[in-house]
Amino acid sequence: MDIAVLDDDPMRAMQLERALRRGAHRCMRFRHGTALIDALRHQGFDALLLDCDHADADVRELVRIVRQSFGHGVPLMVLSDTDEEAEVVACLADGADACLRKPVRERELVARLEALARRAAAPFRRAGDTGRLPDDDIPELVYGRYRFDLGDRRVWLRDRSVRLAPKEFALALLLFRNLGALVTRRLMIDQVWQGALAEGARTIDSHLSRVRGKLELWPHNGVDLRTVHGLGSRLDAV
Known part of the structure; x- marks a missing residue:
């Protein structure tokens, strides 16, 4: 750590x-x-x-x-x-x-x-993690109604598959991996765009908006995506 x-x-x-x-x-x-x-x-x-x-x-x-x-x-x-x-x-x-x-x-x-x-x-767990060896596990992460397939880079909301572009998937996964913590714009740029954007780029905001809409990151699904002005965004469990 x-x-x-x-x-x-x-x-x-x-x-x-x-x-x-x-x-x-x-x-x-x-x-x-x-x-x-x-x-x-x-x-x-x-x-x-x-x-x-x-x-x-x-x-x-x-x-x-x-x-x-x-x-x-x-x-x-x-x-x-x-x-x-x-x-x-x-x-x-x-x-x-x-x-x-x-x-x-x-x-x-x-x-x-x-x-x-x-x-x-703890909110994220490997799907089907019941004592099997790590190499035997399906590479999935689950939180509440959301399920991420890391191998095929697909995400489900409840039992419905949601189509995300590659960078949208990477951004959504970054937010869920940091549930409850601020994800700074600098971290988004480094992790999703490999450092190839300026911190003020509107591309970040447009991707966040699409991720919020496609995954319905709203309280009725147990999460809420919020913007922290000038710093980044935070996905909270509600």
Whole structure:
């Protein structure tokens, strides 16, 4: 996993990086909340790890900003100096998925982050995943009324096949893979158009409009596609 870590203490940051690397995860450290927010606009992370003992950031406010701007698709854990019930409840209410008291036990930290990541990925499952070996599985992803056949690059809404152009399919799949999280225009360009568009290109908007209409990405189908002005789009479960 790619994990973003907010911590302004070099010694603590080194300990966290060591623990995460032992778990075979990549770590990107940020000393300031503004730098973390800017990075979230341009790249994706599998989890966020924020230390509340930060001299220059109100971490609880930062959690709220992350959730308001980027949704709940990315697991977020806060490292706290206390396990007082009121503090933990407040942290979770702000949008954190877990609070872990310091000093952390390295193996527990990694295990909890991995558990959060598995839970975040749960809405998508392999169709027919009942204990068969991965190579035996039909390459499909399912969410609610939607089913994606990755091999034939086809999508179904309920039991109805929906015809999507190749880039429409890629864009729809990107949105569903990031359900609940902001998908920036930069990420769309990189993943769907291989970097060959400007961020302000109307092509992106026209493709989003066609994907919304063809797949009926509306609340009565359990999802809602929203535009986050100047940043990108977010597909939310409703």
